[in-house]
Amino acid sequence: MSFSASLRDVTLKYGDTEALSDITLALEPGKIYGLLGRNGAGKTTLLSLLSAFRRPTAGEVLVDDRPVWENIDVVSQVALIREGGDFDDTDTVKAAIEIGALRPSFDLDYALKLAERFELPLDRKVNQLSRGKRSVLAAVCGLASRAQLTMFDEVHLGMDAPTRDAFYKELLAEYLDRPHTVILSTHLIDEVANYLEEVVILDRGRIMRHENVEAFQGMGATLTGPADAVDAAAVGLEVLAEQRLGGTKSITVASALDAADRGRAAAAGVEIGPVGLQDLFIHLTDPDRTGA
Amino acid sequence: MSKTATLATRRYTLGLALFGESVKYFAAWILAAIILAAVVPLIVSQWRSIDISAWYLAANVGKYLAAIIAGGYLYTLLPILVAQGMTRRETAVSMGIFGLLWSLFLGTIALVGFLGEHALYGVFDWTQAPQQGEEYDLVLGSFGQALDFAAIYPLSYLLYCAGGALAGAAIYRSDTGWLILALVVPIGFAVDDLLSSADTWGPAFVVRFITGPLEDLGTWPAVVIALAVIAIGAWGTRRIILNTPIRAKQA
Numbered sequence: 001m002s003f004s005a006s007l008r009d010v011t012l013k014y015g016d017t018e019a020l021s022d023i024t025l026a027l028e029p030g031k032i033y034g035l036l037g038r039n040g041a042g043k044t045t046l047l048s049l050l051s052a053f054r055r056p057t058a059g060e061v062l063v064d065d066r067p068v069w070e071n072i073d074v075v076s077q078v079a080l081i082r083e084g085g086d087f088d089d090t091d092t093v094k095a096a097i098e099i100g101a102l103r104p105s106f107d108l109d110y111a112l113k114l115a116e117r118f119e120l121p122l123d124r125k126v127n128q129l130s131r132g133k134r135s136v137l138a139a140v141c142g143l144a145s146r147a148q149l150t151m152f153d154e155v156h157l158g159m160d161a162p163t164r165d166a167f168y169k170e171l172l173a174e175y176l177d178r179p180h181t182v183i184l185s186t187h188l189i190d191e192v193a194n195y196l197e198e199v200v201i202l203d204r205g206r207i208m209r210h211e212n213v214e215a216f217q218g219m220g221a222t223l224t225g226p227a228d229a230v231d232a233a234a235v236g237l238e239v240l241a242e243q244r245l246g247g248t249k250s251i252t253v254a255s256a257l258d259a260a261d262r263g264r265a266a267a268a269g270v271e272i273g274p275v276g277l278q279d280l281f282i283h284l285t286d287p288d289r290t291g292a
Numbered sequence: 293m294s295k296t297a298t299l300a301t302r303r304y305t306l307g308l309a310l311f312g313e314s315v316k317y318f319a320a321w322i323l324a325a326i327i328l329a330a331v332v333p334l335i336v337s338q339w340r341s342i343d344i345s346a347w348y349l350a351a352n353v354g355k356y357l358a359a360i361i362a363g364g365y366l367y368t369l370l371p372i373l374v375a376q377g378m379t380r381r382e383t384a385v386s387m388g389i390f391g392l393l394w395s396l397f398l399g400t401i402a403l404v405g406f407l408g409e410h411a412l413y414g415v416f417d418w419t420q421a422p423q424q425g426e427e428y429d430l431v432l433g434s435f436g437q438a439l440d441f442a443a444i445y446p447l448s449y450l451l452y453c454a455g456g457a458l459a460g461a462a463i464y465r466s467d468t469g470w471l472i473l474a475l476v477v478p479i480g481f482a483v484d485d486l487l488s489s490a491d492t493w494g495p496a497f498v499v500r501f502i503t504g505p506l507e508d509l510g511t512w513p514a515v516v517i518a519l520a521v522i523a524i525g526a527w528g529t530r531r532i533i534l535n536t537p538i539r540a541k542q543a
Contacts, residue, residue, distance in 0.1 A: 044540065053374060053538035070534070076299055076377040082541050086375035088368055102302055102376040147377070 307389025363460030399446025
């Protein structure tokens with residue numbers, strides 16, 4: 001059993017400012033979603049609604065087809081892990097982990113195993129942890145919650161690259177072992193791209209795109225090969241990103257190539273690959289393009 | 293909360309656990325207050341006769357402690373508990389159970405402390421006077437008088453707990469929530485003044501405006517009013533909690 005999540009005509013205002021504007025979104029159960037958006041796009045606000053941290057100004061928020069607000073059967077199975085976690089800073093790491101036992105699904109043994117693996121000092125106080133270790137503690141608590149809908153909001157901040165890699169792998173292993181719904185909100189798009197099944201892009205409080213990863217990758221292409229051949233193949237295409245090393249050039253274009261173009265490019269020695277999600281994200285949310 | 297909770301009972305087990313952990317955490321403070329209240333008069337008696345209740349001071353500090361703990365717990369724990377998948381209703385129940393037990397606990401210590409102090413003062417022939425004021429002295433001349441005087445303390449602590457919780461909830465709810473103190477403090481002091489045969493113990497610039505006018509109301513009407521004010525405070529706290537969004541984390 002894993003939870004679906006949906007927002008219907010949801011608006012959320014902070015005073016006079018609309019953080020989310022008339023959003024409708026449906027997330028199927030049992031998938032890993034990426035929630036992308038520029039700073040202030042409304043990602044955290046959206047996650048706060050799904051976890052009943054906040055109430056919408058208008059509209060309906062459903063998790064597992066049930067209203068999430070004050071619904072004990074739902075919220076006990078929903079976990080939002082915010083950057084740095086939500087802890088009493090004067091608690092020890094062990095106590096901060098143990099409070100997770102408020103969830104019936106919480107797996108304390110798994111949490112302690114992860115704490116050992118990620119070298120969390122159980123006897124140290126939370127406020128004595130480095131930013132990276134604090135993020136690890138939050139991630140450990142999120143994984144061990146064994147919730148049906150788990151959301152990680154920039155939880156990787158402060159983690160070093162090996163720790164982030166280990167966290168993503170543990171997340172995937174846990175997901176494969178126990179299918180549930182996961183939402184990853186992050187700016188490190190390329191790092192998580194391989195783990196995602198669907199991607200939601202928020203832009204200025206609205207859903208800009210919601211597609212599976214393959215659909216995003218089909219929205220563009222990466223051309224790599226001899227610089228002249230690449231330039232020739234890219235004539236008339238919108239170039240999103242460009243890299244050059246000696247005589248070899250790699251460009252990302254914002255449109256898929258048809259069969260004839262692919263054939264000509266291949267004949268000229270140009271390799272065609274899927275577009276990088278991060279390049280596409282940058283392109284899609286470019287203020288010049290979106291009229292901001 | 294070392295064992296995994298069940299949904300039906302976790303609000304109660306959390307309330308009990310909060311109480312148990314608080315007793316452990318504050319045990320040293322309470323013990324220090326008990327020792328100080330006994331030792332300081334012994335020391336002072338070397339130079340002058342003792343004609344004031346030291347325990348009265350400790351017991352009244354406990355009222356402020358009760359308010360600060362209730363407000364502080366609520367302010368700190370609300371986001372943590374919601375993040376752990378608890379509803380706000382459950383949180384309100386847990387805090388209510390904690391407040392009741394904590395008030396009863398402190399109140400019992402206060403009551404036993406007054407009786408113990410009366411016995412100690414009797415040994416040395418000192419005067420156990422909670423109040424020596426410009427208007428009148430309040431002397432506890434017998435165990436019965438000490439018991440009568442101290443019996444309202446559990447209710448008094450509950451009053452301060454309710455006030456602290458209401459303020460804590462309001463301050464978490466809104467940046468201007470502290471303004472509720474302008475209501476909570478005078479009402480709390482006034483009702484405490486009704487309950488106690490001594491004047492309310494607090495800052496003189498506040499207390500002098502709210503003590504006195506209803507002092508002769510009698511014990512039971514005062515208890516009824518206190519219970520009503522506590523119930524309103526608890527209801528208000530719950531109302532605030534139920535609609536409180538969890539604050540965004542500061543970068």
